[in-house]
Amino acid sequence: MEYLFLKRKKASFVSQRQKDLLFDAAEKQWRKEFVAGGIETRKVDLDIYKSLLYFLEIKQVFLDPKLSLKKLSMMIETNQTYLSNVINRYFGCCLKKLVNSYRIEYAKELLRAGNCPLKELPQRSGFTSKSTFYAAFGRQSGYTPKRYMTYKWKNEM
Known part of the structure; x- marks a missing residue:
């Protein structure tokens, strides 16, 4: 699933409109990916799925x-x-992996913005350990954060 709102700047105020937009997009994705795919779903699963994404x-x-x-x-x-x-069935992973994927995407955003020193990156991304951060970053991106910062994302532009 694509990250719907991750690339927007974090605001201190979350509007009802943002929540409604996310819920609408999540429901469309749900219908496209799971319902149309013939996967048996329950309404309670959809509600949890939307809340989790929120x-x-x-x-x-x-x-x-x-x-x-x-x-x-x-x-x-x-x-x-x-x-x-819901996490296992509709995201295809466990909570730890799902959360770490969000943390790594957030770390990439910080690297692209260029306003976060490498030594602060693990903590600002939600990791408690530098080694866990580097291992997860490498698994997900195929690069170290420094290499990603100097090479990968500049070539994606």
């Missing part, structure tokens, strides 16, 4: 280094089992 995309809860399944399920107001099932 908290990741707009609220950017992935920046919390202590984010857990329990904490996120409390935010979404569902139980951990339902949330875990």
Whole structure:
């Protein structure tokens, strides 16, 4: 799934319009990818899916280094089992991998903006450990952050 709002600047105020736009886009994606694909879905799964995207995309809860399944399920107001099932089934991974993918995309945004020193990048991206950050960044992008900053994204322009 594409990141719908990740590339916009984080605002201190989240409007109802942003939430509605995200929910509409998520529902369209849901119908296109899952319903049209013949995957059996439930309304409760769609509600959790949209709420999860809201908290990741707009609220950017992935920046919390202590984010857990329990904490996120409390935010979404569902139980951990339902949330875990939605993540596994519709995102094809576990919560840790999903959250880390958001963190890495956010780190890439910081690198492209050029206003974050490399030594601050892991912490500002929501990682508690520098080694975990570098391993996740390498797995997802195929580059070290320094190499990405000096080579990869400049060639994408």
